Amino acid sequence: MAEAGVDYAAVFRSLPGAIGLLTPQLVFADANEAFLRQAGRTREQVVGRHLFDAFPGQPHDPETAGMRNLEASLRRVLDGEASDVMPVQRYDVETVPGRWEERYWSPVNAPVFGPDGRVVLVIHRVEEVTELIRAADGRGAGLRVEAELYSRLRELEEVNQRLRLAHAREREVALALQEAMLPPARPIRRHRTAVRYQPATAALNVCGDWYDLEPLLGGDRIAVTVGDVVGHGLAAAVVMGQLRSALSAASLVAAGPAQALDALGRYAHFLDGAESTTAVTCFIDWDRRTISYSSAGHLPPVLLHTGAVAELLDGATDPPLDAHPEPTPRPQAAVPFAPGDLLVLYTDGLVERRGEDIDTGLDRLVASVRRHHGLPGPGELADAVLGDLLPAEGATDDTALVIVCL
Known part of the structure; x- marks a missing residue:
């Protein structure tokens, strides 16, 4: 055709x-x-x-x-x-x-x-991904991940160029990319999760926000990530898909979320349109009941403890991807959790409002999560939070929201 x-x-x-x-x-x-x-x-x-x-x-x-x-x-x-x-x-x-x-x-x-x-x-x-799996079994896994990511750079750029040629069908291609690249809502192993993506009303139905939930090797562990690429439309959607795939591969062999974001930052340095991307990734370990996290300039996740006590995970925040002129190790922090706690990750479209301090939006999010924490499942909680925080006339930026029952 x-x-x-x-x-x-x-x-x-x-x-x-x-x-x-x-x-x-x-x-x-x-x-x-x-x-x-x-x-x-x-x-x-x-x-x-x-x-x-x-x-x-x-x-x-x-x-x-x-x-x-x-x-x-x-x-x-x-x-x-x-x-x-x-x-x-x-x-x-x-x-x-x-x-x-x-x-x-x-x-x-x-x-x-x-x-x-x-x-x-x-x-x-x-x-x-055989080589990535093998790399996880030996020494020097981080270097091998970098080599694998760099070797795929040209292929990913070719995909980006070909998609740009389809300018007359940009909206249809962008919608198809959104559906194919973002994982659907589904339990990860035995754990209940909810994901929501709400496109901006004043832009294409797909922009640069993304989320990911991936099982990790070794034990009862998963990686949960949200990120935001600067820009809108098909170009941002393509960069979003490339970064999400690269981080998913890196997380399989990384020692923790900081190392995974280190590898992603080096990859982003060679990817047009990836500069200033923000992302936060959490490694949830049910065997040890801990959350390890690292943030590249992204807004802090919310950990809601039983009893409706909310904690902002802001102890390991660094500048966005490719912000440093030279690769610099990113910080990492860990917090304990108890059965029944909830982890909430989101993009800025949920809390940022023009002319309003960001702390006001974060306070509004925490209050909404506390108010609805007794709902029967993560899906109901996600819908209630979106109903509280998104304007009735529609948001000017797209929004991703992920909730994990711990």
């Missing part, structure tokens, strides 16, 4: 990210060159074949759950009509007959809707 002088079929084939298109019956409708190359398959071996014929279970290790997990994710997308960001999965590659090499993959599945509102295709994007 070509519109406004852009051959979108050619763009799809040339995208450096590995993407396959599946019908609701899980048959490959198409796959781009990066997908085929990464999978080690020809087009004839993939297109027109059922997913599990093209990629069968692992005969050498029938207990490997990667493909079962993938099928469950795709069913969630088809049934719930929402994107699904999967944890890292293992699916080995047969390098020579009878010899298998351990590989790890990071899949994302997103729906494509037809004119009647039904799902007609599923975007299956998969990225190999």
Whole structure:
């Protein structure tokens, strides 16, 4: 298909990210060159074949759950009509007959809707992260993360350039990017969470705010992040997606949130449009009942203890990404939590108002969280807080909100 002088079929084939298109019956409708190359398959071996014929279970290790997990994710997308960001999965590659090499993959599945509102295709994007996982097992993991991030820089910039060519369909592309890049609301392991994204009324429906919730390796731990890219529209959305993916990869092998933001800051130095981005990331450890956090110029998360006692996590705040002329280690702090506490992360659209001191907005947020802390779940609390804080006529900046039940 070509519109406004852009051959979108050619763009799809040339995208450096590995993407396959599946019908609701899980048959490959198409796959781009990066997908085929990464999978080690020809087009004839993939297109027109059922997913599990093209990629069968692992005969050498029938207990490997990667493909079962993938099928469950795709069913969630088809049934719930929402994107699904999967944890890292293992699916080995047969390098020579009878010899298998351990590989790890990071899949994302997103729906494509037809004119009647039904799902007609599923975007299956998969990225190999084997080297990042291996780096976590040895010394010098931080340097290896940096090398991996830098090696992907050119590929990410090419995606950015191709998306800019679709100027005539900027709004549609931006909305699709928002849905594909931001994870949907879902429990992380056994923990209840709520996420909300509210676009600004005076701008495109997608800007530079992002959030992420990712399981971490080793123990009952997850990483929770919110961030804000300067600017609006498609360009900011692309930078947002690149930073979110890079931080997600770095968090898997980082010793803590400060090291993850260190790696992200070095990456942002080479990414146009990433300067002055703010972000705060928290590593929640249920085994030790602690929250480790670090902030790159972002507003402080709120930790609501049982009894409605609110604590602002402002003990490890540093300037935004790429603010220092030379890489400087970021600060990190940790606080304990108890069962029943709530962690609230957000972007500035929730609390900042023109002509008003930021402390006034923070006080308003804390009061709202205290007032509604008795609601039955994080989703109800998120909706109540948005109802209290966002203007009835609509906010002038977009807003992301994440709530985690501890």
